[in-house]
Amino acid sequence: MKNSFDFKSMLANAWVQGAIPPALLIVLVIIVEIGSPGFLTGETLALLLSNTAVLFILATGVTFVILIGGIDLSIQAVASLASVILAQLLPSMGLLAFPVAIAAGLVFGILSGVVHVWLRVPSFVATLATGGVVAGMALWLANGRAITIEEGGRASTSWINATIAGTPVVVLIAIGVGLASYLGLRYSRFGRQSLAVGAGEPAAYAAGINVDRTKIVAFALSGTLAAIAGVILAARLSSGSPSLANQLLLPAIAAVIVGGTAITGGLGGVGRTAVGALIISIVRIGMTFVGVNIFAENVVFGAVLIAAVAITIDRSKIAIIK
Amino acid sequence: MRDAARLRPCKRPRWFRCLFFPIFHAGCSLLTVNSETMKSMSNMEPKTAMQSFWSRAGKARRWRAFAPLAVLIVLCILIAIANPNFIEPRNLIRVANSAAVPLTLAMGMTFIILLGSIDLSVEGAMSVAAMVLVLLATNDSNTNHYGWFAVIAAIAASTAMGLASGFLQTTLRIPSFMTTLGVWFIGLGFSVYMLGGSAVRLMDENIRALALSRFLGFPLAVWIALAAFAVAIVIQYHTRIGRHIMAIGGGEDVAELSGINLRRVRIMAFGLAGFFFGVAGVLAAAQLGQSNAVIADGRLFAAVTAVVVGGTALTGGEGGVLNTLVGVLIVTVLANGMILLGISPYIQQTVQGLMIIAAVALSLDRFNLKIVK
Numbered sequence: 001m002k003n004s005f006d007f008k009s010m011l012a013n014a015w016v017q018g019a020i021p022p023a024l025l026i027v028l029v030i031i032v033e034i035g036s037p038g039f040l041t042g043e044t045l046a047l048l049l050s051n052t053a054v055l056f057i058l059a060t061g062v063t064f065v066i067l068i069g070g071i072d073l074s075i076q077a078v079a080s081l082a083s084v085i086l087a088q089l090l091p092s093m094g095l096l097a098f099p100v101a102i103a104a105g106l107v108f109g110i111l112s113g114v115v116h117v118w119l120r121v122p123s124f125v126a127t128l129a130t131g132g133v134v135a136g137m138a139l140w141l142a143n144g145r146a147i148t149i150e151e152g153g154r155a156s157t158s159w160i161n162a163t164i165a166g167t168p169v170v171v172l173i174a175i176g177v178g179l180a181s182y183l184g185l186r187y188s189r190f191g192r193q194s195l196a197v198g199a200g201e202p203a204a205y206a207a208g209i210n211v212d213r214t215k216i217v218a219f220a221l222s223g224t225l226a227a228i229a230g231v232i233l234a235a236r237l238s239s240g241s242p243s244l245a246n247q248l249l250l251p252a253i254a255a256v257i258v259g260g261t262a263i264t265g266g267l268g269g270v271g272r273t274a275v276g277a278l279i280i281s282i283v284r285i286g287m288t289f290v291g292v293n294i295f296a297e298n299v300v301f302g303a304v305l306i307a308a309v310a311i312t313i314d315r316s317k318i319a320i321i322k
Numbered sequence: 323m324r325d326a327a328r329l330r331p332c333k334r335p336r337w338f339r340c341l342f343f344p345i346f347h348a349g350c351s352l353l354t355v356n357s358e359t360m361k362s363m364s365n366m367e368p369k370t371a372m373q374s375f376w377s378r379a380g381k382a383r384r385w386r387a388f389a390p391l392a393v394l395i396v397l398c399i400l401i402a403i404a405n406p407n408f409i410e411p412r413n414l415i416r417v418a419n420s421a422a423v424p425l426t427l428a429m430g431m432t433f434i435i436l437l438g439s440i441d442l443s444v445e446g447a448m449s450v451a452a453m454v455l456v457l458l459a460t461n462d463s464n465t466n467h468y469g470w471f472a473v474i475a476a477i478a479a480s481t482a483m484g485l486a487s488g489f490l491q492t493t494l495r496i497p498s499f500m501t502t503l504g505v506w507f508i509g510l511g512f513s514v515y516m517l518g519g520s521a522v523r524l525m526d527e528n529i530r531a532l533a534l535s536r537f538l539g540f541p542l543a544v545w546i547a548l549a550a551f552a553v554a555i556v557i558q559y560h561t562r563i564g565r566h567i568m569a570i571g572g573g574e575d576v577a578e579l580s581g582i583n584l585r586r587v588r589i590m591a592f593g594l595a596g597f598f599f600g601v602a603g604v605l606a607a608a609q610l611g612q613s614n615a616v617i618a619d620g621r622l623f624a625a626v627t628a629v630v631v632g633g634t635a636l637t638g639g640e641g642g643v644l645n646t647l648v649g650v651l652i653v654t655v656l657a658n659g660m661i662l663l664g665i666s667p668y669i670q671q672t673v674q675g676l677m678i679i680a681a682v683a684l685s686l687d688r689f690n691l692k693i694v695k
Contacts, residue, residue, distance in 0.1 A: 071499070119683040124440065124499045125626070125636060129678035132623050136672030144668055250507045263500060295519055295615075298511025306504035310494035 021260045021275045028282045036289070046168055048281060050236075053174035054229045056277040058248055059255040060181050061225030063273045064218040066256050067185075069198045069265025070123035072222045074112055074131030075252060078105050079230030079245035081138040086231050087240030088141060090153030097156070102227045108134050109223015113216035127219075138242035146241035149234065157235035170232055177225065182270040194218055198265025250301050255280045257308040264314040389684070390633045390648045397652060401659035408662055411539070418540055421654040422547035423606050425647065427621055428628040429554040430484075430598030432646045433591050435629050436558075436571045438638025439498035441595050443487055444625050445618035446509025451480040451603025453513035456613035459526040463518075469526060476607075477600035483509055484596020488589035506622075514615045521614035524607055532608040543605045550601055554643040557594070567591050571638025620671065627674040628653045631681045653677070 032039055040048070058075055065072040082101040089097035108130060116126040149157060162169050185191035193214045196204045204211050229248075234240040259276025261268025280301070287297055402408045427444060434441040457464065458472035468475070483505060491501040524530060532542045558564040566587045569577040578584055602621075607613050632649025634641025656677075657670055 073503075115679050119679065121679070121682045122636065124442075125630075125678065125682065128623070128626065129675040129682075132627075132671045132675030132678070134672075134675075136669050136675065139668035139671065140666050250503070253503070263497070293515050295515040296511055298507040299515070300511075302504040302506070302508035302511065305507075306490060306494070306496070306501055309496045309500045309504075313496055315495055 021258060021272060021279065025275050025279050025282070028279060028286070032282060032286060032289075035286075046163070046166070046171070048285060049171045049174075050168045052277050052281040053168075053170040054233050054236075055248065055251055055255060055281065056174050056274060057177050057225050057229040057232070058245075058252040059259075059273045059277050060177060060270055061222035061229075062252055063181075063256050063261055063268065063270055064185075064194065064221045065123070066253075066261055066263060067198045067265055067268060068194050068215055068218045069201070070116065070215070070218070071253070071263070072112065072127045072219065072226075073124055073249065074108070074127040074134060075222060075226040075229075076245040076247075076249040077131040077134040077138065078108050078223050078226040079233065079248065080240075080242050081105075081108070081134050081141070082227035082230030083234035083240035083244045084138045084142045084147060084242055085240070086234045087147040087149050087153070090149055090156055095156050098231060101231050102224060105223040105225075105227020105230070106220055107223070109220040109226070110216060112223065113219030116219065117212045117215050135242065142240065142242050144242065146239050146244075149238045149240070154238060157238070160232060160235040170236065173228075173232065177228065178270055178274055181221075181225075185269055190214065190217055195266055198267070200266070247298075250298065250305065251280050251284075254301050254305045254308065257305060257312060260312060262312045262314050263309050267314070387633065387645075390631060390645060390652065393631075394648055394652050394655065397655055397659070401655065401662065404659075405662040408659065413658070413662075415540060417651075417654055417658050418544045419609075420658065421650055422541070422543040423602050423609070424621070424624050424628055424654060425547045425650045426550045426598055426602040426605060427625040428632075428646045428650050429550050429643055430595035430602075431625040431629050432554070432634060432641070432643050433558075433564075433567055434498070434595050435626075435634050435636060436567050436638055436641065437588065437591055438571045438574070438636075439588075439591075440626075440636075441484075441487070441502045441592065442499055442622060443483065443502040443505040443509060444599055444622040446506040446513075447480040447483045447596055447599035448603040448606065448618040448621055449513040449613070449615070450483060450509045451476040451600040452607040452613040452617050453516050454479045455529070455604050455607050456522045456524045457516065459524060459529055461522050461525055463522045467526065469528060472526070473529065473604055476604050477597060480600030480603060481593055481596040484599065485589060485593040487596075488592030491592075492585045492588050510615075510618075513613075517613060517615065519615065521612045523612045524610075529604075529608050530611060532605060533611075543609060546601070546605060550598060551643065551647060554598070558643050563587060563590055563594070568639055568642075571640070573639070623671060623674055624653060627678050631677050633681075633685070635685050636682060 029040065058079065062072050062075060082105050085101040085104055086097050089100055093100065111133075112123075112127050112130040115121055115130060116123045119126070121129075160169055160173075164172060185194070193204070193209045194217075196207065196209055197211050197214050201211060204214075226245075230245055233244055237244070255276035256268070256273050257263060257276070258279055259268070259272035259274070261272055261276075283300070283304075284297060287300060288294070292300070398408070407413055427448070431441060431444065455472050455476035458466050458468045458475055460467040460469075466472075487498075487501050487505045490496075490505070491498050494501075532546065535542055537545055558568075566577070566582050569580070569582060570584060570587060574584065603618070606617055606621075610617060628649040629641075629646050630636065630649070631652050632641065632645035632647070634645050634649075653674065656673065657667075660670060660673070661667060
């Protein structure tokens with residue numbers, strides 16, 4: 001009994017210290033290499049990375065919120081709304097549709113943050129509510145249908161689907177977002193303050209950190225990145241739809257947690273999320289490869305999420321687990 | 323730690339404080355007098371010298387208890403003025419019929435929110451129940467025709483899911499919203515997988531009759547929802563588990579000190595919620611005449627809106643199934659009114675989301691919480 005407990009705490013420690021996820025990723029890559037040699041080269045690798053890119057951008061946004069100890073359940077709605085706005089505005093506004101769609105994400109991210117902070121609503125309910133608001137607006141704007149981006153609009157989105165020196169632009173965007181987030185989290189005042197808020201809110205207050213502002217900025221970043229992910233998704237699929245990103249909420253949160261960011265906040269980062277997103281992507285491809293039904297994937301992700309939370313959660317931080 | 327929290331400046335404008343502070347203090351004293359302040363000690367700032375506010379507290383509480391009902395009545399009057407068709411018997415029956423599934427769902431959700439937890443697995447549990455029902459009863463995809471046994475199996479499946487989420491979260495000690503987020507997608511993935519991604523029609527006449535045949539003018543589904551409501555009332559006010567749920571929501575440490583088995587009550591509450599979700603899944607499948615991947619879409623949202631708008635506090639221990647009945651009616655009447663007034667049905671989720679925010683904002687006890695995650 002004692003031994004098994006030690007093993008469990010060792011596993012938990014190694015995971016939150018960031019040792020296990022990269023090891024897991026390497027093991028997965030090796031398994032894929034053995035199962036199908038040459039799979040991770042050239043075009044298939046590019047495809048894998050492009051598929052991971054959208055997931056990674058979404059997950060990076062949630063990472064900011066999870067780091068302050070909250071959760072954002074509105075990202076899939078915001079991403080879908082951004083895709084709808086892009087598809088609606090491309091014919092009339094051309095490239096200007098991109099900043100408009102992304103600004104919508106920023107606005108709704110700030111709205112989530114404001115509802116959470118000013119009205120003192122727990123973040124999962126606040127974002128559930130704003131997610132509903134956003135989903136309704138997306139349905140209304142799109143009139144409940146998927147909007148195809150026609151030939152004229154595709155001229156403005158083709159740059160996203162292009163490749164530069166063999167690397168898909170999507171991957172470059174994801175790398176850019178990842179680097180900016182990494183540096184921002186590590187070297188900016190906001191980054192340090194958000195880690196402090198996640199690690200211990202009362203201490204952060206006492207140290208004079210503007211906790212409310214930090215939280216709102218985190219939600220704003222989450223909304224903005226969700227919108228960027230939605231825009232990319234729309235460009236890749238040449239369509240915008242109010243339910244475009246609905247299947248991405250769970251994998252995005254799972255990527256953050258599996259990467260080793262603790263749901264209780266204060267521990268983790270963008271690098272870990274990148275590892276987590278790659279793990280999720282490879283597991284997904286692996287499942288398709290082994291022949292797991294595409295509908296059954298959610299079952300696996302749900303189980304992975306619960307297991308990863310159970311391992312990485314810092315129970316000393318929550319007095320009562322509700 | 324508490325001192326640090328107290329340092330926090332109040333950012334709300336002055337008019338806001340003038341308007342709400344009496345009620346806010348009243349809320350505190352109310353909790354103190356009821357000795358419910360033990361609720362997560364670290365989050366709450368105990369107030370002293372609040373006794374003078376006691377009388378005002380009583381008023382505030384009474385006012386708040388009736389606020390949802392007042393909203394419902396005003397809403398009905400406004401819609402009836404804008405479009406007299408609203409009060410036609412035919413339309414009222416339609417309202418009752420569309421309230422049946424949300425009411426049953428919200429009964430389950432109420433118990434969970436009374437605990438201070440949340441159950442995000444509504445849609446998963448409901449779709450599993452609908453899937454089990456449709457695949458076991460007479461359908462157009464296989465040769466099963468187990469009749470009423472299918473109904474029992476459906477409800478049992480979703481009850482088992484509820485028990486499983488309760489068991490998982492108490493065993494692994496992780497927050498309920500994370501556990502149920504996982505269970506939601508496990509259930510949804512499983513049911514869509516079993517249905518093969520298509521819609522399977524329900525062809526058992528007896529089960530379809532739940533939605534089609536009427537008693538005293540109302541479809542049977544309405545009566546079943548009312549029966550679920552009655553069961554929920556009995557559970558909340560007349561059984562030990564109901565009182566234990568209230569006690570845990572009011573203050574977990576106090577409840578534990580007074581000898582309540584937290585773990586068992588929690589698991590049973592989630593099982594209970596699963597039971598109601600199962601009944602709702604059966605009703606939804608009977609109404610729709612089929613089961614598909616999106617049968618439960620948007621139900622989580624409607625259920626949470628109904629419970630919160632009815633006045634049950636997200637912190638737990640305050641409110642109950644009566645509040646939820648009013649909340650469900652507000653949500654359904656508003657949806658019906660919007661259709662009557664010719665407002666796009668797509669905007670409904672937006673309105674519901676705004677209602678959640680407004681309702682939570684108005685339940686002022688929240689301002690006692692210093693740390694909200």
